[in-house]
Structure formats: structure tokens, C-alpha cells
Amino acid sequence: MSDVTVSGLCIDVGRTRVCDQLDLALKPGEVWSVIGRNGAGKTTLLHTLAGLRAPQAGSISIDGSNVHRVSARVRAQRVSILFQQLDEMSSLTGHEILINARHPWVSRWEGIQEQDEEIVQRVVHEHDIVHLVDRPVGILSGGERRRIELAAVAVQDTGVILLDEPVNHLDLHFQIETLSALLNQWRAQDKIVMMVMHDLNLATRFSDQLLCLMGHGESLSGPTKTIATEENFSRLMKHPIRRYDAHGQTVFVPL
Amino acid sequence: MKHAGKNPSARRRATLSGLIVLVVIALALSLTRGSVDLSWGDAAAALMGKGNALASAVVLDLRLPRALSALVVGSALALAGVLMQVLLRNPLADPYVLGTSGGSAVLVLIAMMAGAPHSVVPVAAGAGALISMVLLLLLARSSGDWSSSRLLLTGIVLASGWGALISFLLSVSPAQQIQGMLFWLMGDLQPVTPGWWRSGVVLAALMLSLILARDLNLLAEGDLRARSLGLRTGLLRLAILLGASALTAVAVTLAGPVGFVGLVIPHMMRLLVGPDHRLLIPSSMLAGGALLILSEMTARILWAPQQLPVGVITAFIGVPVFLLLLQKGASRGRP
Numbered sequence: 001m002s003d004v005t006v007s008g009l010c011i012d013v014g015r016t017r018v019c020d021q022l023d024l025a026l027k028p029g030e031v032w033s034v035i036g037r038n039g040a041g042k043t044t045l046l047h048t049l050a051g052l053r054a055p056q057a058g059s060i061s062i063d064g065s066n067v068h069r070v071s072a073r074v075r076a077q078r079v080s081i082l083f084q085q086l087d088e089m090s091s092l093t094g095h096e097i098l099i100n101a102r103h104p105w106v107s108r109w110e111g112i113q114e115q116d117e118e119i120v121q122r123v124v125h126e127h128d129i130v131h132l133v134d135r136p137v138g139i140l141s142g143g144e145r146r147r148i149e150l151a152a153v154a155v156q157d158t159g160v161i162l163l164d165e166p167v168n169h170l171d172l173h174f175q176i177e178t179l180s181a182l183l184n185q186w187r188a189q190d191k192i193v194m195m196v197m198h199d200l201n202l203a204t205r206f207s208d209q210l211l212c213l214m215g216h217g218e219s220l221s222g223p224t225k226t227i228a229t230e231e232n233f234s235r236l237m238k239h240p241i242r243r244y245d246a247h248g249q250t251v252f253v254p255l
Numbered sequence: 256m257k258h259a260g261k262n263p264s265a266r267r268r269a270t271l272s273g274l275i276v277l278v279v280i281a282l283a284l285s286l287t288r289g290s291v292d293l294s295w296g297d298a299a300a301a302l303m304g305k306g307n308a309l310a311s312a313v314v315l316d317l318r319l320p321r322a323l324s325a326l327v328v329g330s331a332l333a334l335a336g337v338l339m340q341v342l343l344r345n346p347l348a349d350p351y352v353l354g355t356s357g358g359s360a361v362l363v364l365i366a367m368m369a370g371a372p373h374s375v376v377p378v379a380a381g382a383g384a385l386i387s388m389v390l391l392l393l394l395a396r397s398s399g400d401w402s403s404s405r406l407l408l409t410g411i412v413l414a415s416g417w418g419a420l421i422s423f424l425l426s427v428s429p430a431q432q433i434q435g436m437l438f439w440l441m442g443d444l445q446p447v448t449p450g451w452w453r454s455g456v457v458l459a460a461l462m463l464s465l466i467l468a469r470d471l472n473l474l475a476e477g478d479l480r481a482r483s484l485g486l487r488t489g490l491l492r493l494a495i496l497l498g499a500s501a502l503t504a505v506a507v508t509l510a511g512p513v514g515f516v517g518l519v520i521p522h523m524m525r526l527l528v529g530p531d532h533r534l535l536i537p538s539s540m541l542a543g544g545a546l547l548i549l550s551e552m553t554a555r556i557l558w559a560p561q562q563l564p565v566g567v568i569t570a571f572i573g574v575p576v577f578l579l580l581l582q583k584g585a586s587r588g589r590p
Binding site: 073081 | 525529
């Protein structure tokens with residue numbers, strides 16, 4: 001079981017302050033969403049949490065050790081990240097990308113084992129991407145590509161999972177089906193998931209906790225029920241937003 | 256269904272055996288064909304020290320050293336190309352494009368003009384490649400992070416800078432030296448054995464890049480992605496630059512700047528065996544060696560008794576093959 005503790009985190013991008021003295025405690029089995037306007041620094045925050053970018057101040061500890069101090073290999077055994085941008089250059093097949101995702105667990109001298117191949121095959125079947133993995137990803141559609149990348153995150157098998165707009169490029173039914181199936185599985189496995197979400201409704205629907213980046217370093221975090229209010233969201237998006245309850249769902253609609 | 260992971264060792268054995276056979280055939284052809292055609296038996300006898308005097312002289316003093324040099328140069332350039340293409344994530348990159356062989360050539364030319372002893376030339380070649388590489392590092396890294404397009408652009412500008420320096424050196428050098436220099440610049444293989452240090456560098460680079468093959472696979476997915484999978488990309492990139500420049504120096508000191516092998520061979524092999532470096536690296540080195548052996552042989556035969564620079568032949572073979580592969584690759588979705 002993993003835990004993530006963020007303390008006193010300050011992140012700047014150029015002259016923009018993403019967060020200022022941010023403290024968070026992420027518990028096993030929790031799903032978090034980061035929401036905010038364009039340019040608020042959601043992706044930057046995620047990259048910092050992944051240990052790929054140094055913060056201006058503060059620390060991020062995963063399973064008791066600072067993510068910027070542990071070796072790259074150990075870090076990659078603890079935290080995985082799905083990037084927002086698709087890599088257009090790649091001539092790799094889906095299968096090759098999935099095998100690469102086992103890298104943190106593969107010994108340099110022993111190489112890829114039968115067991116790694118089995119994990120890849122299991123994930124391929126669970127994610128229903130058997131028909132996609134033998135083709136170069138360059139010829140797949142954006143949505144198909146996204147499903148390969150989500151499977152790669154599952155293959156990496158870390159306690160902390162960071163997803164940058166995971167349902168980007170996906171069809172509506174995949175957005176709901178893929179995301180809820182994956183999140184349920186990961187919750188059951190006591191993993192910690194943090195997603196950057198563009199859609200307020202998907203964010204509130206799927207996450208237990210919200211982190212709102214309000215701009216100028218101000219942030220707001222807590223359980224979805226208490227954070228997801230008309231007032232908070234209107235201030236977050238700088239646009240009036242109304243809340244409606246229908247069919248057991250809560251939806252937020254911009255006026 | 257063809258499956259990269261299903262039985263990699265069987266596929267690997269088949270491909271590599273095929274390429275080794277190709278190298279052996281190329282060697283056999285290269286030893287028997289030329290201004291004097293020998294039978295297979297004569298060549299074999301000469302190799303075992305039993306042949307007649309003419310055959311022995313032709314095979315042992317002229318053709319064998321040249322063929323072995325061609326093997327070393329071809330495999331070195333092919334590996335350097337593979338490494339540069341991962342580094343830049345650009346299939347059109349090779350030590351030529353990055354200016355590494357240009358820098359190497361400039362220092363070799365200066366050593367030749369200064370009449371430096373033979374033993375100094377490899378040092379000059381290595382130093383030139385290294386200087387060019389360090390310049391590239393400093394210029395392309397000044398913004399604090401690596402960007403492939405920036406690296407590529409910097410490399411191209413560096414290469415044209417070295418080109419201008421070469422023109423300058425040629426125009427001020429004494430007339431009797433120019434022909435030799437020009438030939439060398441076009442890629443010219445002399446009948447000298449590759450030597451232990453060159454073979455050693457190529458073998459060491461082969462071993463190291465096979466150990467790092469899975470890391471190279473990761474780097475091919477992009478810097479951020481590779482880092483998120485636990486790769487220390489800064490170190491790996493540095494190792495690639497050092498390795499590629501050492502390999503370039505090996506090739507430049509033996510044959511001058513032969514540019515095309517590092518570009519075409521990895522490309523061709525990628526289409527044949529896929530992008531997995533565990534297979535791509537040894538295949539490219541074998542194919543590069545075979546291509547250069549055959550090119551060297553053709554260079555001796557085509558315009559006999561005049562001997563052409565081997566770089567001209569690799570370009571003649573390489574350009575159409577490259578264009579053809581590019582055309583085919585585009586329709587299969589591989590760049």
C-alpha cells in the first residue's frame with residue numbers, strides 16, 4: 001500500500017505560480033482529480049509529483065521517501081504517469097510499448113522474463129486491446145493509442161498512478177466504461193490515482209477528492225462532496241456555473 | 256501472427272545467422288574479385304599460407320586488409336547511426352549530420368598538412384570528433400533541457416561549419432597533397448589492417464550498446480516517458496554521444512568520412528527486424544559491414560584500373576535504396 005505526502009510545495013512556471021505552500025495527504029484507494037483553467041499548471045503539478053520536474057520549494061514523499069531523492073528506478077517502481085501528449089514519432093508496436101513499461105521491474109542482466117510477458121498478456125486481455133497491440137502505434141487512432149497507453153500504466157504496476165487527461169481522445173462510452181472499470185480495479189487494489197481532468201462532470205463523478213488550482217498559487221482541496229459547489233466551481237472557472245441533480249447524477253452546467 | 260515477444264531468441268538467431276552468412280559471402284567475393292580474378296581455391300589456399308606468390312600477395316597484402324577495414328568501418332558507422340537516431344529521435348540522423356565526422360575530418364586534414372606522423376592521425380580524429388561533440392553539447396544544452404530539433408539544427412550548422420573549414424584547408428594546401436586529401440575526403444579505403452585499437456573500440460561499443468539495448472528502446476519513446484520508466488536519460492545520452500564519436504573516429508581514420516552507411520543501414524534493418532535494439536544493433540553492424548565490403552570491392556572493379564573512393568559507391572547504392580525504403584516504409588506506417 002502506498003501513501004503520498006506533499007508538504008509546503010511551491011511550483012512556478014515562468015512567472016506563474018502554480019501552487020504555494022501546498023500540503024496534501026493522499027491515502028490508499030483514493031482517486032483524486034486536479035481541475036483548473038488552462039495554464040493553471042495542472043500538468044506541471046503532475047510532472048512534479050512524478051519526480052520529473054523539481055519544485056521551487058517543498059517536498060513530495062511517496063512511501064516514506066522523497067520522490068526527487070530516490071533512484072530513478074525505485075521512483076518508477078512507485079509512481080507511473082500517463083502523459084497528455086501523444087508521441088507522434090513512434091514506430092513501436094503496442095506490444096513493444098507495453099514490454100517497455102515493465103522496465104522498472106526488469107533486471108539489466110536477466111532481461112525480460114516469462115513473467116513480464118505474462119503480465120503484459122493479462123493486461124492486454126483485461127483492457128480488450130488484443131486487436132491493437134501488434135500494429136505500429138503510429139497508424140492507430142488517438143483513442144486506440146490512448147488505450148494502449150492506459151494499459152502501459154497498468155503494466156508498470158505502481159502504487160501511485162498519475163493520469164494527465166486520461167480520457168482525452170476516447171469515445172464517450174469508453175470515457176465512462178474505461179475510466180470507471182479502471183478506477184474500480186485500482187481502488188480495489190488500494191492504489192492512489194491522481195488525474196488531471198478537463199471536464200468538471202467527469203472529475204466529480206469519478207473522484208473521491210478534488211484539488212482545484214485557482215490561479216496565483218491559490219488552491220483548494222478536499223472531499224468531492226464539500227469542494228464541488230456552484231460557488232467554488234464558478235470561481236475556479238471564472239464563469240457562472242449551476243448545479244443540477246438528475247437521475248442520481250450531479251451535473252454542473254456553465255450559464 | 257508475427258509477434259515480437261513470442262520467440263525473440265529464435266527470430267534473433269535466424270536473422271543474425273543470415274546476416275553472418277551475408278558477411279562471409281561478401282568477404283569471399285571481395286577476396287576473389289578484382290584486377291586479378293582468383294578462384295575460390297586459390298584464395299582459400301592463400302589465406303592458409305599455401306598459395307602461389309601472386310595470389311598470396313593479392314589476397315594477404317591487398318584484399319584481406321581492405322576487406323577487414325571495410326567490415327570495421329561499415330559496422331562502426333552503422334552502430335553510430337543507430338545511436339544517433341535514438342538520441343535525436345530522427346531516422347535521418349547520423350554522425351555525418353551532427354558534424355561529428357566533419358570535426359574529425361578537419362583535425363585529420365590539419366594533421367596531414369602539418370606532416371604529422373601516422374600515429375598522430377587517430378588521436379587527431381578522436382579529438383576532432385570529441386571537440387565537435389562537446390561543442391554540440393554546449394550549444395544545444397544552453398537552454399537547460401534537451402530538445403531533439405534544437406540538437407539536430409545545431410548539428411547541421413556545426414557540420415556546415417566544418418565543411419567550410421575543410422574547403423579552406425583544401426584551398427590553402429600545397430597542390431601535390433590535394434588529390435590525396437580529396438580522395439580521402441570522399442571516403443577512401445587504404446590496404447591497411449583495421450588494427451587492434453579500432454577493432455577493440457568497435458567491439459567494446461557493441462558490447463556496451465547490447466547491455467544498454469533495452470534502455471535505448473525506452474529512449475526511443477521520448478525523454479519524459481523514458482525518465483518516467485526509471486531511465487537516467489542524461490547519462491545515457493552522454494554515453495551515446497561518446498560512443499558515437501569514438502565509432503566515428505574509428506571510421507574516419509580508416510576510410511575518411513563515408514557518410515551513407517550510418518543512415519541507410521539502420522533504416523533498412525529497422526524495416527526488416529523492427530525497432531527493438533537488442534536485434535537492431537547486431538543486425539545493423541553486420542549489414543553495415545557487408546555493405547562496405549561489397550562497396551569496396553565494387554570500387555576496385557567498376558572503373559578498373561582506376562580505383563574509386565568507396566564513399567562514392569556507398570552513395571550510389573545508398574541513395575536509391577534509401578528512397579525506395581522510404582517509399583515502402585511510408586505505406587506501412589513506419590517512418
